[in-house]
Amino acid sequence: MLDDFLVRAALAAVGTAVATGLLGCFVVWRRMAYFGDATAHAAILGVALALLFGTSITLGVAVVALGMAVLIHSLSGQGIAVDTILGVLAHGALALGLVAVTLVPGQRIDLDAYLFGDVLSVTRSDLAVIWGGGALLVGVLWWHWSAMLTATLNPDLAFAAGINPRRQQLILTVLVAAVVAVAIKVVGALLITALLIIPAASARSFASTPERMAFFAMAFGALSALGGLRLAVIFDTQVGPSIICVAVGIFAISMISRQLPQLRV
Amino acid sequence: MSLIDARQLDFGHGGQRVLHNVSMTLDKGEIVTIVGPNGSGKSTLLRLLIGALTPQKGKVTRKPGLRIGYVPQKLHIDPTLPITVARFLNLPKPVPAAAAADALRAAGVVGLDHQQMSQLSGGQFQRVLLARAILAKPDVLMLDEATQGLDQPGSAAFYRQIAAVRQDLGCAVLMVSHELHVVMSASDRVICLNGHICCEGTPEVVSAAPAYRELFGTGTGGALALYRHEHDHGHDHHHEAAE
Numbered sequence: 001m002l003d004d005f006l007v008r009a010a011l012a013a014v015g016t017a018v019a020t021g022l023l024g025c026f027v028v029w030r031r032m033a034y035f036g037d038a039t040a041h042a043a044i045l046g047v048a049l050a051l052l053f054g055t056s057i058t059l060g061v062a063v064v065a066l067g068m069a070v071l072i073h074s075l076s077g078q079g080i081a082v083d084t085i086l087g088v089l090a091h092g093a094l095a096l097g098l099v100a101v102t103l104v105p106g107q108r109i110d111l112d113a114y115l116f117g118d119v120l121s122v123t124r125s126d127l128a129v130i131w132g133g134g135a136l137l138v139g140v141l142w143w144h145w146s147a148m149l150t151a152t153l154n155p156d157l158a159f160a161a162g163i164n165p166r167r168q169q170l171i172l173t174v175l176v177a178a179v180v181a182v183a184i185k186v187v188g189a190l191l192i193t194a195l196l197i198i199p200a201a202s203a204r205s206f207a208s209t210p211e212r213m214a215f216f217a218m219a220f221g222a223l224s225a226l227g228g229l230r231l232a233v234i235f236d237t238q239v240g241p242s243i244i245c246v247a248v249g250i251f252a253i254s255m256i257s258r259q260l261p262q263l264r265v
Numbered sequence: 266m267s268l269i270d271a272r273q274l275d276f277g278h279g280g281q282r283v284l285h286n287v288s289m290t291l292d293k294g295e296i297v298t299i300v301g302p303n304g305s306g307k308s309t310l311l312r313l314l315i316g317a318l319t320p321q322k323g324k325v326t327r328k329p330g331l332r333i334g335y336v337p338q339k340l341h342i343d344p345t346l347p348i349t350v351a352r353f354l355n356l357p358k359p360v361p362a363a364a365a366a367d368a369l370r371a372a373g374v375v376g377l378d379h380q381q382m383s384q385l386s387g388g389q390f391q392r393v394l395l396a397r398a399i400l401a402k403p404d405v406l407m408l409d410e411a412t413q414g415l416d417q418p419g420s421a422a423f424y425r426q427i428a429a430v431r432q433d434l435g436c437a438v439l440m441v442s443h444e445l446h447v448v449m450s451a452s453d454r455v456i457c458l459n460g461h462i463c464c465e466g467t468p469e470v471v472s473a474a475p476a477y478r479e480l481f482g483t484g485t486g487g488a489l490a491l492y493r494h495e496h497d498h499g500h501d502h503h504h505e506a507a508e
Contacts, residue, residue: 160317
């Protein structure tokens with residue numbers, strides 16, 4: 001079954017979208033969208049470095065994304081507006097990455113694959129990375145769920161309960177970096193944030209508790225992945241952007257259904 | 266051993282000193298009120314005591330295993346985060362439904378379980394925060410301007426609720442306020458803060474202290490007396506309960 005490239009693509013897309021849907025809830029609640037952007041854009045730099053040193057792309061992306069995440073984490077709270085820092089870092093990292101990629105000696109690489117994803121070419125080992133990484137992410141969030149939710153509601157409430165919100169923030173930071181490394185193959189560096197935010201934002205309309213929102217976000221993520229893949233096959237479009245288009249469609253429906261509050265469970 | 270022992274705390278940010286040489290202790294079962302004008306470092310002191318901030322000088326010692334029930338000044342819940350009252354009460358640790366219902370009753374709000382936190386009125390919201398603080402079975406209940414945004418009768422009712430809660434739990438209460446006339450009479454001890462501790466003692470001592478009058482003028486004197494008269498009975502009663 002795994003020999004069929006479409007099956008592999010579907011598994012990769014669903015695995016990624018479920019993980020990003022869950023993590024995306026925290027990204028939305030904590031207003032980390034720009035942060036996700038900066039981390040994702042840094043991934044291109046990771047691709048360039050990985051090619052330069054001949055290591056695996058996933059490793060290169062993960063290391064650079066993590067470095068970027070930690071850099072933002074330490075720069076925030078130093079008197080400069082956070083969105084300014086993130087704007088500088090996000091676009092700086094993207095530009096640097098694009099320049100660095102062209103400087104890599106040897107064959108010209110297909111940049112599109114890293115900017116917009118190339119899910120149709122996932123291999124079995126890519127699948128292992130995606131599902132392994134996804135399972136790890138779900139596990140970590142499950143383990144820290146209550147503490148992280150408390151820290152998200154209010155840092156002082158967390159402190160009073162003996163939870164260190166800075167630590168929770170750092171865990172989330174690391175998870176975002178990990179998700180970038182996992183998702184770049186599926187939707188590409190430019191659209192990872194979309195996969196984090198849109199399913200979670202759609203889920204908000206239907207949920208009355210954080211857990212239900214997380215559940216819906218994962219479901220909408222999976223639905224977008226499968227729907228987008230189907231669209232791409234029918235219309236011969238790029239898979240990554242098609243997935244995001246379906247996600248946006250679901251978001252639009254969720255906004256309309258907000259007018260009917262009885263839908264909320 | 267005191268529940269919390271703070272020694273010679275200094276704290277500032279960006280070169281601006283907020284607190285200087287502040288020492289205080291909180292003992293089992295006592296009600297302590299910190300009063301001071303806006304910007305006097307009251308909330309900063311509270312946040313140092315719960316460990317949300319680290320003092321630049323000095324040391325905060327909390328009794329090992331100290332359980333703190335914290336009611337923040339204002340809790341902004343991001344509109345993107347859906348959460349019902351029932352779910353909120355179960356954070357960070359799940360509690361039995363019966364305990365949650367008891368806590369809501371003790372805080373004076375019943376039957377709100379399925380409401381969204383964002384749909385509560387200001388008074389209901391603060392009471393739900395109080396209920397959540399009670400559920401931690403705290404050794405000390407900390408309230409940071411907990412009645413901000415409530416009208417006068419509302420905050421008076423809120424403080425009566427706290428007095429009742431304290432009688433049930435036997436916990437210490439540490440609160441921060443500028444609503445002196447509402448708060449002071451219920452306190453065992455009042456600390457008057459303005460970057461440093463100006464004066465402290467029983468409500469009578471503090472309200473008569475020159476340093477206090479300098480900060481707040483004498484305008485509140487009448488209201489203070491009026492309020493104390495109203496709640497004389499409750500106040501005496503607490504002392505009996507504490508002994």
